Amino acid sequence: MAGIYVHIPFCEQVCAYCNFYFITSVKWLDDYINALCIDIAQQIQTFPLAYETLYFGGGTPSFLKEKHFELIYNTINKYRSIDSFHEINIECNPEHIDLAYIQVLKKFGINRVNLGVQSFDDMDLKRLKRNHDALQSLNACDLIATHFDNFSFDLMYSLPYQSLADWDKNLSKVLEFHPNHLSCYNLTLEEKTALKHQMSHQLKGSTDESLSFEMFQLLHFRLREEGMIHYEISNLAKLGFEAKHNLGYWQHKPYLGIGPSAHSFIDGKRFHTIAHVKHYIQHIYKNESVTEIEKLTDRDFFNEILLLRLRTKEGLDLNTLPQKFDALKTYLLEFFNVKSPYWICDENKICLTLNGWFISDHIISEIMLDEAEFEKRRN
Numbered sequence: 001m002a003g004i005y006v007h008i009p010f011c012e013q014v015c016a017y018c019n020f021y022f023i024t025s026v027k028w029l030d031d032y033i034n035a036l037c038i039d040i041a042q043q044i045q046t047f048p049l050a051y052e053t054l055y056f057g058g059g060t061p062s063f064l065k066e067k068h069f070e071l072i073y074n075t076i077n078k079y080r081s082i083d084s085f086h087e088i089n090i091e092c093n094p095e096h097i098d099l100a101y102i103q104v105l106k107k108f109g110i111n112r113v114n115l116g117v118q119s120f121d122d123m124d125l126k127r128l129k130r131n132h133d134a135l136q137s138l139n140a141c142d143l144i145a146t147h148f149d150n151f152s153f154d155l156m157y158s159l160p161y162q163s164l165a166d167w168d169k170n171l172s173k174v175l176e177f178h179p180n181h182l183s184c185y186n187l188t189l190e191e192k193t194a195l196k197h198q199m200s201h202q203l204k205g206s207t208d209e210s211l212s213f214e215m216f217q218l219l220h221f222r223l224r225e226e227g228m229i230h231y232e233i234s235n236l237a238k239l240g241f242e243a244k245h246n247l248g249y250w251q252h253k254p255y256l257g258i259g260p261s262a263h264s265f266i267d268g269k270r271f272h273t274i275a276h277v278k279h280y281i282q283h284i285y286k287n288e289s290v291t292e293i294e295k296l297t298d299r300d301f302f303n304e305i306l307l308l309r310l311r312t313k314e315g316l317d318l319n320t321l322p323q324k325f326d327a328l329k330t331y332l333l334e335f336f337n338v339k340s341p342y343w344i345c346d347e348n349k350i351c352l353t354l355n356g357w358f359i360s361d362h363i364i365s366e367i368m369l370d371e372a373e374f375e376k377r378r379n
């Protein structure tokens with residue numbers, strides 16, 4: 001199984017917490033889609049894999065109009081039947097969702113929608129500088145829940161000034177729509193974001209670790225009561241509704257990422273595309289390369305396996321580690337074969353507990369090896 005990720009790097013506003021690559025002018029959108037189609041055609045021919053998932057991510061993919069979907073689908077259809085994709089997912093912003101747009105999505109066979117709600121509280125949305133209000137979110141949730149079986153809502157917790165009761169209220173609200181999938185992110189103050197700047201200049205309002213952990217626990221236990229499985233640190237779903245495309249990332253399945261700043265992982269190699277819309281368009285029109293291969297050493301790959309697998313409920317099964325890492329199993333067992341509230345190590349399988357997930361960045365940084373140590377232990 002392989003996936004295609006199509007990046008739509010345009011946003012109307014700059015959300016206060018966001019450090020993704022995007023631009024706020026849509027004047028390049030039509031040109032961009034033309035260039036993107038040329039790129040898609042070239043990449044699918046260069047990497048003729050068994051693609052099964054298609055993911056429109058951003059930025060703001062719900063900027064795409066019918067004519068854009070038509071161009072993209074016609075391109076893909078020349079090399080792969082669009083019907084062979086089991087999951088076609090789009091990320092949408094609440095302010096773009098109305099019945100007419102739902103009909104466009106349906107027309108193009110989109111069978112999974114990811115809605116960026118973040119919070120149902122207008123003050124939170126203002127602080128996050130989102131481009132929608134709570135009412136728009138409620139209307140969008142209602143329309144999506146009415147017209148799709150497979151959909152997911154994004155929420156954030158540990159927001160400035162957010163209490164445990166506020167988070168509980170957000171969870172109650174979202175559950176009214178009976179979602180089969182939720183992505184819930186613990187707010188991270190990323191470097192060079194407005195929120196980071198603001199929070200580092202005023203100590204008030206930030207959430208301490210213990211409150212964040214209570215919110216994380218509340219999320220886990222409330223949603224478990226609703227029959228949802230916490231299958232990845234930030235993702236919960238009813239059985240059978242896990243996000244197939246994202247599962248591919250966590251399981252190191254190959255994927256093709258198209259568009260500025262997108263990454264690909266194919267044949268054990270990682271590529272990234274230049275993070276600049278105008279340059280991307282110019283290079284594509286001149287038939288020049290827009291991707292660069294990244295040096296992925298064995299150590300990088302090993303560390304990445306730890307990072308991604310330990311985020312999932314399935315954890316890390318040492319029997320599935322590539323043979324070249326056989327000697328490192330002893331190292332991992334030495335580390336994890338100690339009784340701990342943070343993990344369970346059963347035979348050859350290592351899973352983080354809920355407490356472990358919450359401090360997973362710390363655990364993972366403890367076990368990651370530097371180059372010299374990696375070489376010493378693998379031989």
Ligand code: SF4
Pocket residue numbers: 010011013014015018019020022058059060
């Ligand atoms: S809409 Fe998404 S990509 Fe755009 S600024 Fe907001 S969080 Fe970032």
